[in-house]
Amino acid sequence: MKKLALIGCGGIGAYHLEHFMRFTDLSLAGFCDVTVERAEGFVKKAGQGRAFSDYVEMYDKVKPDLVFICVPPACHGNIEFETIKRGIPFFVEKPIALDLDLAGEMAAQVEKHKIIAASGFQCRYDNINDAAKKYIAAGKVLTVQASRVGGIPEVPWWRNKFTSGGQLVEQTIHQMDMLRYLLGTEPDTVYSVAGRGWISQKECPGYYTDDLSTTLITFKNGVTATMMTGCYAKNGVCWESKMIFGARDSRMDYVLCGSVTVYTQGAKTAAKKGKSASVIKGDGVRDKDSEEHVEVTKSEVDFGLLCDRTFVDAAISGNAGKIRSPYGDAYKSVAFTLACNRSMETGLPVKVVY
Ligand SMILES: NC(=O)c1ccc[n+]([C@@H]2O[C@H](COP(=O)([O-])OP(=O)(O)OC[C@H]3O[C@@H](n4cnc5c(N)ncnc54)[C@H](O)[C@@H]3O)[C@@H](O)[C@H]2O)c1
Incomplete structure (x- = not known):
């Protein structure tokens, strides 16, 4: 069973967690938030997994197969570079960054290392x-x-x-x-x-x-x-x-x-x-x-659920063809x-x- 991790246990993280709990083919292995009580709350709700306050520690201990990054807009950069370095497929909430140079560098790294990465533009799945x-x-x-x-x-x-x-x-x-x-x-x-x-x-x-x-x-x-x-x-x-x-x-x-x-x-x-x-x-x-x-x-569809499932399937199969909002494309909407x-x-x- 593939192991899923989540970084950022706030509002949108909770929305994704609702979806994950319907994905019975995944192990919800790790939840991370700088406010660790939030991560613990997610563990309790999921009924599985471990809570962390540091994503590097979570990566070392859990070794996730895929990760959802749901931190606020100004908190991007180090998390993504660490995730790319480890070759972990990731889904990241919009906007992928607030600094265009940083967003461009992350997009270039994703492409260079052929990482499957998607962004949270769920409306594309309607x-x-x-x-x-x-x-x-x-x-x-x-x-x-x-x-x-x-x-x-x-x-x-x-x-x-x-x-x-x-x-x-x-x-x-x-x-x-x-x-x-x-x-x-x-x-x-x-x-x-x-x-x-x-x-x-x-x-x-x-x-x-x-x-x-x-x-x-x-x-x-x-x-x-x-x-x-x-x-x-x-x-x-x-x-x-x-x-x-x-x-x-x-x-x-x-x-x-x-x-x-x-x-x-x-x-x-x-x-x-x-x-x-x-x-x-x-x-x-x-x-x-x-x-x-x-x-x-x-x-008529649950486009948010479909968006998450499409990424999960891509991460598991290695085929990103059905992702409607690939990371490099999400970069363009940030630039816009x-x-x-x-x-x-x-x-x-x-x-x-x-
Ligand atoms: N796709 C959508 O429709 C949609 C909807 C709402 C929010 N969002 C996006 O989701 C992102 C988060 O929004 P939110 O409303 O969930 O915010 P939030 O403040 O409720 O949650 C963010 C969480 O991330 C944690 N966090 C911050 N830095 C961290 C780090 N380095 N490591 C671990 N945890 C860290 C915070 O402690 C907080 O609990 C934003 O970019 C927002 O634009 C998208």
């Missing part, structure tokens, strides 16, 4: 992506209008941009990653502006990050996009998460981990001869004669979002360079 990709493959999308608005996570490191990377890098990286994944192209240039001052120290002690940002993106295939995102929502009414893919004769609304809705012109309108099937008339009023055909695809941060800092458009 069944709705088949419908989305089919729509996009028709080649009609010219623009995307995207948003993600939520609240402030409880974890203390999140409130400081130095330790979290900021809201766009830490959270909206999921949407930015999906833009790359779905469009099948890479970002060329980003221009981001950020806003602060709405969330006070009184409301959130230690808060030092952007409340919101808006980004303009040009992609290499000519598609343009906007991303409006923030953590300012006080309640669910303000919550927002949608990516509207626009074409000249159709539209797709993509709700991350939720649904895909494709709107096309109805057959009745299309059949009308000698009449423009325009949706908007000259004065901006919607053409009442235009009939919509709506096709909805809902999320860090370019946005750079643009916020400089006030200038920034080329996304991998």
Whole structure:
């Protein structure tokens, strides 16, 4: 039986543990957290394994066959280099690092040593992506209008941009990653502006990050996009998460981990001869004669479970072919979002360079 280890027994670690407990072909051999009580809590929940506060000691004693690395964004580097040195396949949570040079060095080492490594972009495993990709493959999308608005996570490191990377890098990286994944192209240039001052120290002690940002993106295939995102929502009414893919004769609304809705012109309108099937008339009023055909695809799979299982299978078999978010690709999504941060800092458009 292959031995699995986990480093970082916090919120997302617990999410993965729920999945591991369904993988009866694995031994849950080691749990590590600098706060050892957390690792002990995981051992108790798993009903097996040993707790450690030092991952090197855990590697020496447990000799895991695969490892999940679930530490905060600013804690990457040494753990990965040690894991690569030992040739252990690893799954690491996004963002893989907050320093692009470090992320690039780790990605280069992974490639050089042919380590099977994946990142936690679980949304890539959702069944709705088949419908989305089919729509996009028709080649009609010219623009995307995207948003993600939520609240402030409880974890203390999140409130400081130095330790979290900021809201766009830490959270909206999921949407930015999906833009790359779905469009099948890479970002060329980003221009981001950020806003602060709405969330006070009184409301959130230690808060030092952007409340919101808006980004303009040009992609290499000519598609343009906007991303409006923030953590300012006080309640669910303000919550927002949608990516509207626009074409000249159709539209797709993509709700991350939720649904895909494709709107096309109805057959009745299309059949009308000698009449423009325009949706908007000259004065901006919607053409009442235009009939919509709506096709909805809902999320029906446990994409998080599938994501973890795909990595586990790859680590066991040595075949990484089914991993949808390989480490080197996750590096690109980090580069994409860090370019946005750079643009916020400089006030200038920034080329996304991998
Ligand atoms: N894929 C997703 O949807 C998703 C969701 C939530 C969080 N995340 C990501 O997961 C990562 C962790 O987030 P979280 O919410 O679980 O944070 P957390 O603070 O709840 O847990 C992180 C744990 O790592 C431990 N840790 C830090 N450095 C360590 C080290 N060197 N060795 C051992 N343990 C160490 C901390 O003590 C803590 O218990 C972040 O990068 C976050 O962006 C991903």
